[in-house]
Amino acid sequence: MTEPVLATLTRLRTACSQCNLRELCLPVGLSAEELQTLDNLVSTRRKVRRGDSLFYGGEPFSALYAVRYGFFKSTLTSGDGREQVTGFYMAGELLGMDGIGGDRHTCTLTALEDSEVCVMPFARVEDLSRHFEPLQRHFHKVLSREIVRDQGVMMLLGSMRAEERLAAFLVNLSQRLTARGFSASEFVLRMTRDEIGSYLGMKLETVSRLFSRFQEDGLIEVHQKHVRILDIAGLKRVMAQAQNAP
Amino acid sequence: MTEPVLATLTRLRTACSQCNLRELCLPVGLSAEELQTLDNLVSTRRKVRRGDSLFYGGEPFSALYAVRYGFFKSTLTSGDGREQVTGFYMAGELLGMDGIGGDRHTCTLTALEDSEVCVMPFARVEDLSRHFEPLQRHFHKVLSREIVRDQGVMMLLGSMRAEERLAAFLVNLSQRLTARGFSASEFVLRMTRDEIGSYLGMKLETVSRLFSRFQEDGLIEVHQKHVRILDIAGLKRVMAQAQNAP
DNA sequence: CCCCCCGCTTGATCCCGGTCAACCGAGGAG
DNA sequence: CTCCTCGGTTGACCGGGATCAAGCGGGGGG
Numbered sequence: 001m002t003e004p005v006l007a008t009l010t011r012l013r014t015a016c017s018q019c020n021l022r023e024l025c026l027p028v029g030l031s032a033e034e035l036q037t038l039d040n041l042v043s044t045r046r047k048v049r050r051g052d053s054l055f056y057g058g059e060p061f062s063a064l065y066a067v068r069y070g071f072f073k074s075t076l077t078s079g080d081g082r083e084q085v086t087g088f089y090m091a092g093e094l095l096g097m098d099g100i101g102g103d104r105h106t107c108t109l110t111a112l113e114d115s116e117v118c119v120m121p122f123a124r125v126e127d128l129s130r131h132f133e134p135l136q137r138h139f140h141k142v143l144s145r146e147i148v149r150d151q152g153v154m155m156l157l158g159s160m161r162a163e164e165r166l167a168a169f170l171v172n173l174s175q176r177l178t179a180r181g182f183s184a185s186e187f188v189l190r191m192t193r194d195e196i197g198s199y200l201g202m203k204l205e206t207v208s209r210l211f212s213r214f215q216e217d218g219l220i221e222v223h224q225k226h227v228r229i230l231d232i233a234g235l236k237r238v239m240a241q242a243q244n245a246p
Numbered sequence: 247m248t249e250p251v252l253a254t255l256t257r258l259r260t261a262c263s264q265c266n267l268r269e270l271c272l273p274v275g276l277s278a279e280e281l282q283t284l285d286n287l288v289s290t291r292r293k294v295r296r297g298d299s300l301f302y303g304g305e306p307f308s309a310l311y312a313v314r315y316g317f318f319k320s321t322l323t324s325g326d327g328r329e330q331v332t333g334f335y336m337a338g339e340l341l342g343m344d345g346i347g348g349d350r351h352t353c354t355l356t357a358l359e360d361s362e363v364c365v366m367p368f369a370r371v372e373d374l375s376r377h378f379e380p381l382q383r384h385f386h387k388v389l390s391r392e393i394v395r396d397q398g399v400m401m402l403l404g405s406m407r408a409e410e411r412l413a414a415f416l417v418n419l420s421q422r423l424t425a426r427g428f429s430a431s432e433f434v435l436r437m438t439r440d441e442i443g444s445y446l447g448m449k450l451e452t453v454s455r456l457f458s459r460f461q462e463d464g465l466i467e468v469h470q471k472h473v474r475i476l477d478i479a480g481l482k483r484v485m486a487q488a489q490n491a492p
Numbered sequence: 493c494c495c496c497c498c499g500c501t502t503g504a505t506c507c508c509g510g511t512c513a514a515c516c517g518a519g520g521a522g
Numbered sequence: 523c524t525c526c527t528c529g530g531t532t533g534a535c536c537g538g539g540a541t542c543a544a545g546c547g548g549g550g551g552g
Contacts, residue, residue, distance in 0.1 A: 076398075078401055078405070079486050080487070084400065084401045084404050084405045086397045086400050086401070097390055098393055098394050098397065100386050100387055100389070100390030101387045101388070101393075101394055102387075102390075102391070106394050106397065126382060126383065126386070129376075129382075130376050130379065131376075133376065136372060136375075136376060137372065140372070141346055142347070143386070143389040143390070143393070144343055144344060144346030144389070145347035146393050147396060148347055148352050150393060150397060151322055151396060153396075153400055154330065154332050154400060154403060155322050155324055155328075155332070157400060157404050157447060158403050158444065158445070158446075159328050159330045161538080192498095192500090193499075193500065193501095194499085198405070200404075202540085203539075203540055204499085205501085205539085205541080206538090207500095208500060208502080209501080209502075209539090211500095212501075212502080224548075225499095225500095240324070240326045241326070407508080408508075438529065438530085448510085449509075450529090451509085451511080451532085452509055452510075453530095454529095454530060454532080457530095457531090458531075458532080470529080470530070471529095471530095493552100494551105495550105495551090495552085496549105496551090496552100497549095497550095497551100498547105498548095498550105499546105499548090499549105501544105501545085502543100502546100503542105503543085504541100504542085504543085504544105505542080505543105506540080506542095507539095507540080508538100508539095508540090509536105509537100509538095510536080510537080511534100512534085513532100513533085513534085513535105514531105514533085515530105515532085515533105516529105516530080516532095517528105517529095517531100518527105518528095518530100519528095519529105520525105521525085521527100522523105522526105
């Protein structure tokens with residue numbers, strides 16, 4: 001009698017239909033009944049301690065991961081050992097899509113705080129999306145949005161000045177936190193100045209100096225990792241100051 | 247009697263199974279029989295004149311496109327009007343994947359020489375890949391590789407110096423041309439210095455200066471848009487010169 | 493509880509690549 | 523053919539952000 005009960009508990013624990021992230025995660029926009037079809041998408045959950053990696057670049061690819069709670073960074077290491085942060089991921093976001101193309105992961109995913117992810121074996125994702133059109137459509141959208149997100153970062157890195165990049169970074173963080181029900185104006189940075197700098201293509205000293213400048217200008221308040229946004233409109237103005245002559 | 251013949255001709259003309267790009271394009275790795283299932287993936291072909299756009303950012307999304315011949319750039323325009331080149335595309339490469347996520351295109355695709363694309367209505371792509379597993383798998387791989395490619399550009403823009411970026415750009419071009427049966431060492435750039443600069447996050451003057459420097463160093467020969475690579479190993483050395491102290 | 497380490501801040505200086513400007517040459521129009 | 527335009531090259535100068543360096547302070551471990 002214990003076995004089935006345990007199984008049911010497990011099922012419930014890993015069920016998308018019971019997850020409070022279903023409005024953000026892969027099953028977005030699916031009806032209650034549709035959601036139940038997804039309940040065997042997730043095989044297990046996995047906890048990742050702060051500082052530990054979910055997977056490393058070069059490792060064989062087998063599953064996608066959805067962040068249940070916590071915070072991750074993805075990093076790419078070039079041939080000569082330079083490391084570049086390529087993204088930050090929070091609850092409801094999907095990890096591991098880089099691995100599909102070459103059957104191994106290209107980047108490393110590291111937890112910046114104690115975190116938990118839902119493990120979705122990729123074979124199962126493909127299986128289910130072949131038989132369940134709404135999931136297929138949504139999965140394609142998620143892949144595509146990752147492409148669009150990356151293009152946004154390319155624009156950031158390729159054509160914006162340091163202060164614009166940092167303003168854009170803060171506005172983006174604020175928006176994503178808001179979507180998750182956190183305060184839009186007050187939060188704790190999970191990453192170091194060095195990691196922000198790597199992501200934004202600048203040095204940690206520059207990040208630090210800009211934080212101080214933004215504070216002097218009354219846009220934000222910073223104490224170490226604690227940030228309070230005082231003037232989001234002002235930040236948006238900084239990030240789009242078209243200083244291009246005709 | 248004329249109708250069926252025309253239909254057959256059209257079918258042949260747009261058939262993946264007859265296309266000499268099948269080793270590069272979406273049907274990569276499929277067997278001859280498998281390929282025939284794909285023959286109704288492409289609805290029509292479309293020619294795009296040099297300077298014209300296949301689609302614009304903001305336009306509704308309905309189809310993916312495979313380049314049959316020619317050369318494209320994709321550009322993103324930020325709120326304040328700055329334009330950033332986010333990629334260059336040649337024969338066999340897939341365009342339009344940015345549109346899936348939001349049902350409209352985010353970037354603009356412009357032909358840099360007279361070109362032709364295969365139009366693949368996205369509904370048909372999804373339909374076929376639900377019923378035809380190898381296509382599904384391959385389509386996912388293509389999407390994923392676009393993500394990986396973009397991450398590579400992020401690394402380029404975020405952590406490499408101007409000369410390293412340009413060297414990487416030339417090496418990448420050379421490799422992609424080789425894969426298409428063109429000369430690895432001699433080619434004509436389809437884009438301007440300004441477009442290269444935008445893609446690589448630098449100004450056109452810097453691109454021009456670096457071309458001259460590479461020439462002085464005996465790595466390449468440049469005359470306007472004509473480039474001959476003299477020392478590919480040297481270029482690779484430039485692009486990976488780890489000037490990072492421990 | 494205190495200490496030590498690591499992440500952050502801030503100042504001084506340097507240099508890569510941006511900016512401004514002049515000129516060149518290829519190629520298309522008339 | 524010549525002119526004109528536009529993309530490319532090159533030089534001179536400048537400035538944003540990198541680099542080097544010193545000091546600080548918070549939080550985790552002993």
